Amino acid sequence: MDTSELISYFKIKQIIGVLPKKISGIYNDSREVKQGSLFICTRGFTVDGHDFYQEAIEKGASVIVAEKQLDVDSTQATLIIVKDTFKAVAHLAAKYYNYPSSKLSVIGVTGTNGKTTVTNLIHSLLGNIGEKSALAGTIGLEIAGEQIITENTTCDVLTNQRLLDRAVKQNIDHMIMEVSSHGLSQGRLWGIDFDVVVFTNLSQDHLDYHETMEQYGYVKGLLFAQLGQDLTQDKYLVLNQDDPWYRIYSYWSPFEVISYGLQEGADFRAEKITYKRDQTQFTLESPEGTFEIRMSLLGEFNVYNILAAMAALFAKGTPVSQLVDALKDLKPINGRMEKVEIDAPVTMYIDYAHTPDAIEKSINTVLPFKDNRLIFLVGTGGDRDAFKRPFMAEKASAADYVVLTINDPRHEDPTVILKDMEKGMLHDNYTLMENRKEAISHAIDLSEPGDIIIFAGKGQEDYQIVGSEKVPHSDLEIAKEHCLIKYNA
Ligand SMILES: CC(=O)N[C@H]1[C@@H](OP(=O)(O)OP(=O)(O)OC[C@H]2O[C@@H](n3ccc(=O)[nH]c3=O)[C@H](O)[C@@H]2O)O[C@H](CO)[C@@H](O)[C@@H]1O[C@H](C)C(=O)N[C@@H](C)C(=O)N[C@H](CCC(=O)O)C(=O)O
Ligand SMILES: Nc1ncnc2c1ncn2[C@@H]1O[C@H](COP(=O)(O)OP(=O)(O)OP(=O)(O)O)[C@@H](O)[C@H]1O
Secondary structure, eight states: OOHHHHTTTOSSEEEESOOOSOOSOEESOGGGOOTTOEEEOOBOSSOBGGGGHHHHHHTTOSEEEESSOOOOOTTTOEEEEESOHHHHHHHHHHHHTTOGGGGSEEEEEESSSOHHHHHHHHHHHHHHTTOOEEEEETTEEEETTEEEOOSSSSOOHHHHHHHHHHHHHTTOSEEEEEOOHHHHHTTTTTTOOOSEEEEOOOOSOOHHHHOSHHHHHHHHHHHHHTTOSOTTSOOEEEEETTSTTHHHHHTSOSSEEEEEESSTTOSEEEEEEEEOSSOEEEEEEETTEEEEEEESOOSHHHHHHHHHHHHHHHHTTOOHHHHHHHHTTOOOOTTSSEEOOOOSSSEEEEEOOOSHHHHHHHHHHHGGGOOSOEEEEEEEOSSSOGGGHHHHHHHHTTSSEEEEEESOOBTSOHHHHHHHHHTTOSSSOEEEOSOHHHHHHHHHHHOOTTOEEEEESOTTOOEEEETTEEEEOOHHHHHHHHHHHHHOO
């Protein structure tokens, strides 16, 4: 595409220098810039891309897009000044990659808890019915079998367009995206033409960033508004009918709502649920009739997640009977109520619960089959969202014994994190332990045959963030190793 056509959208612009006819790529990160490319300076929250234009020129950028006059030698690079680079990057990226999201189906999943699980379930179900999908979320990216680690749950606006383009070029049918509230509030999803958007639930989280639950809820709603108003298109909202935000979100978009939940009236509804140690059964009432479901995922929250995934694919046109068949080979999602497979007299689970609601759901999962005690280990992270710490501990108090520890200390004093959590404890049935490895061993040492132990907060992650460093750490490996010592299992 001609560079002049690429920038034709911007009404308010000044061009200093001669515009090259072509560019080799678009970048907003100076560290990635290639010879003959366009570098756009975007303002961040803590960093301003305008500080990196020299580095971009040194690496060969031939066009710099900025919001202000910069000291650019016009024989080296052409400077384009636009009104708002934050918005400009969305337009440039979508146009440069030729609007890839309109060439495949895009399913976006948002909500406080369950995004990773639902996106992975959709991805697995699609695989089981022979359709190709790519996945973007907390666990990273998966495109055509290739795994790529990413820093954020929801990538930045330019990376998203690049990924969509890559998926289109690989003939992938669907892109399944986790949509975080940070991503929505920072415009990382701009320019994406979603076909189906899914809402899991909303509960307390990220109030260091959004300040109030109302603001958090409204930011989540941006995803539903992003479906647009073009009624010639088939688009759907898949909403959890049992969540208080259901009614509000259903009016954020003119498109049809497909609801799911456990209450009367939901289009996808689970009833007669039986919870076991390693499987869950329920009766599914769906728009295409009643089906008996048996799945290896545990807990009521996963019943919601499976309903959400099925409703999303039903919205895309897959018959429910085909989805029910596809469920048979479904594997549990790593680190989400994942049973530790070890031959010991205790039952252990690793769970990524790191919000008050998720902790409550995690504990509730095992209550139906708990014969002895539940020991619950839980941590919170440093440097962020201190508000939720006492509420997490309060929910954890429902266990018979609690070990409070740290997920990722980052730069914060661990004793402060533990003290914040301790404020929420309702009973004196707990120990505070800074070192997560020792805390896991301690929880196992406290156990007796017949007990259940849940290690919550880190899920499948294989590191802890200490300061700015990622230090190797795996709850699963530590639990297995220590169980061997305690039970010779
Ligand atoms: C507070 C926050 O959300 N910060 C996000 C924000 O960073 P930022 O504004 O500080 O600055 P920046 O984007 O790094 O830098 C600004 C510009 O300078 C450029 N730059 C920067 C450095 C350099 O050497 N050269 C250069 O050109 C950058 O490429 C960028 O264009 O924009 C970045 C790009 O999108 C994000 O990676 C970054 O997320 C940080 C790492 C983060 O931790 N965010 C968390 C809070 C977050 O977003 N979490 C949600 C999931 C939450 C959940 O559900 O659990 C997520 O989606 O990951
Ligand atoms: N539908 C749900 N309702 C409530 N809690 C849930 C639900 N699904 C999962 N959880 C809990 O939340 C934890 C994290 O699940 P998951 O990773 O799927 O959520 P997420 O929204 O992707 O989280 P994050 O954005 O922080 O990565 C699980 O381990 C479980 O404890």
